[in-house]
Amino acid sequence: MTHPALLFDLDGTLLDTDSIHRDVFADMLRPTGLEVTEEVYLSKIHGRLNAEIFADLMPDAGDPQRLSEDKEAEFRKRLPRPYPAMQGAERLVREAQVAGWYMAVVTNAPRLNAEAMLDAIGLRDAFDLIIVGEECLRGKPHPDPYLEAMRELGVKPAMCAAFEDSPSGMRAAAASGAFTVGIRSSLSDADLRTAGAQATYADFNDITLASVRAHLRETNA
Incomplete structure (x- = not known):
């Protein structure tokens, strides 16, 4: 499976x-x-x-x-090094790593930035791949970067949860067919839901692997 x-x-x-x-x-x-x-x-x-x-x-x-x-x-x-990850992010990432879930970064940032940021928060080892928007045919808000991540991981959209904080990123994630989670680092729940979020949180403290799995099951029921 x-x-x-x-x-x-x-x-x-x-x-x-x-x-x-x-x-x-x-x-x-x-x-x-x-x-x-x-x-x-x-x-x-x-x-x-x-x-x-x-x-x-x-x-x-x-x-x-x-x-x-x-x-x-x-x-x-x-960029300071080290740099703090979003609250709760490291716990969720490590939980998923232990459980054997696939993980990818999907970003419009250049690859050098992506590598630098992941190193700064100490999580580079946790990710199977980094998909960069400018290396795809189209970046966000198009779904191409998310679809490429799914293709490379060999995972169907219905088995993916995507975490975003911007309208363009959320539109890309929603169009890919993933379950979409908004992080309210700069936008409101309403703004993120308008862009396609199916759930939003202030940070990762209230998100567990079990809750993500439940959302995926509900979406595919």
């Missing part, structure tokens, strides 16, 4: 790095006159691919991909 799978977004889900990203974007966008407030960050930046963000907000600043690479290099420079 195939084991179920847990599929995790990274930024804002397994660890809360939004403040670091926001500060880097604020510094880079300052010459445009755009102030990166919380509202601007959530509406124009959060959950999107970097190249799209720079093409949209800095259309005259040069190659969006180069700007993306500069931005992420600065993020890695500012």
Whole structure:
């Protein structure tokens, strides 16, 4: 029998790095006159691919991909090590690891960032694979990264639970057919459910492997 799978977004889900990203974007966008407030960050930046963000907000600043690479290099420079995981995340991940569940990170972050963040929270060893949006045909909000994770793990969507914190990520997870769980690190229950969440939690403290299994059973009943 195939084991179920847990599929995790990274930024804002397994660890809360939004403040670091926001500060880097604020510094880079300052010459445009755009102030990166919380509202601007959530509406124009959060959950999107970097190249799209720079093409949209800095259309005259040069190659969006180069700007993306500069931005992420600065993020890695500012990321403290070690860094705390989201509350309850390590317990759930280790519980799933012991139970033999498959686990993957599914992120729009560049691969170097994903590796750096997982190392910073001490959980790199727990994951079978890392799926990066920019390495797929389409990143989130399209379901391609989640579908690729399912394909590589050999697990059907009905046996997967996906954890997300952004509207674009939640839409991608919902479109993949996974059971969708929203982490309220920056958005409300209503916002996440509007984007496709079937359940939401403030963090991972109230989520157990047993509760995830029960949700999967209910969904497939």
